[in-house]
Amino acid sequence: MRLSPVMTVMQNAAQKAARRLLRDFNEVEQLQVSIKGPGDFVSQADLRAEATIREELARARPGYAFLMEESGASGSENWSWRWVVDPLDGTTNFLHGIPHWAISIGLQKRLPDGSAELAAAVVYNPAGNEMFWAEKGAGAYLNERRLRVSARRELIDALFSTGIPFAAIPAERRLPFARILGSLMPQVSGIRRFGSAALDLCWTAAGRYDGFWEIGLKPWDCAAGILVVREAGGYVTDPHNAESQAMEADCNIVAGNTYMHPKLREIVLAGMGGAIQASATPPT
Template structure:
């Protein structure tokens, strides 16, 4: 990237690029990977584990005092951390294992605040197969490679293309019902709905204006931490359906300033319908 990166972002970009080189080799030989099943429709491969080990090593060497929260390895480091890496070494594992070139490395950097809360200070989502690195730092804007990002300007749902994540086998019935209600309401109203299978990239694509909005329920911190900041720094909104911070619940609605409130209303209605049915 031609832009001059901050020290934190340089660390993140270097770590992601090093892990990506091995992931691309594994992707070209995907039929030879050993795969384990964590749960229904939830897989982990040698590629995930090797990429996470590379990221852990690179990030720890550059910032040895920082804690980590990693998808496969869990929490590491002091509970009283001031800075913490939040890492998904391979978002879109199912795509990866099926030879679909839509997957990413996601790295978020979380900072502890004086009041005991925290904020995402920097985020990076790297799609090695496309060689697209989406990145942002708080207050400094969002970029893909060296190009500034801006969310779309579409105002009406009838013109909007949305992204979502379709619940799979392990998802509890209330969340499946909430999704079905929201999807049923939105389908007749929008230009299209896409499901590409990597939440970090869905958020990055909202930031890039490729999608006008995105929603998904029950995501994990490593799925969304980087992407939330990238959307916000590109001029969009990324909240839970009620307008709060989605990091606690994992329920995310993202979009440009015109589409976001309309999408929040639809997703909230779906959740309410599921609650009444339960």
């Protein structure tokens, strides 16, 4: 397929970072690992990948701002375009030798009213050589195949994914998760926790999952995946049905197809006790 210039830049950056990550993944026991917090690791591989992606994107598009997992925000506060990057989503999987992790690159565009929209997205799983990508208004793809969300209508037939809280997650978020899980489990075909929110969203876009939810994601975890789901015909909002593309704060995500999204959203909202505040205006 003929890629747009910006998509070519994004995929090239992801693939260049992936080559070194794959080498490190094959020697994972030799990596130097420091601990950011319980269950939340950062490796030298993570840092090198971020540096590679930053260098590639900055060279191709000088002047664009950045929001990156390890180095944070940089560039002009009045940016017109901004990259939102997670160089290694699924770090814990990576460090345990589990081949389910991804490079996530989203691109935001500032609109005339001061708001922002997601304009382009790449989520690359090097271990499986799966390149998920999308541009606003142009559809979503896996490598060269067009993606569509699933068509399942009933919860009993549906498979969902989520992120299970771990040691670093505060207790006030663990209990609502347990309520959501307890409510959803008896109604569905299954629930999976594979350890990469970016890939969970892309697998929802591909119809492998019928929906996904997680509370308290960081912008770099989900920016690219959100656009991939929407361009595949799905819906992504917070539990109050508010749609945000600002990527300025933690994200509360419910994703799914036309039929599953409202059902899952209601269960998540009930499990949270209605306490989550809407983060943006409702989608049109």
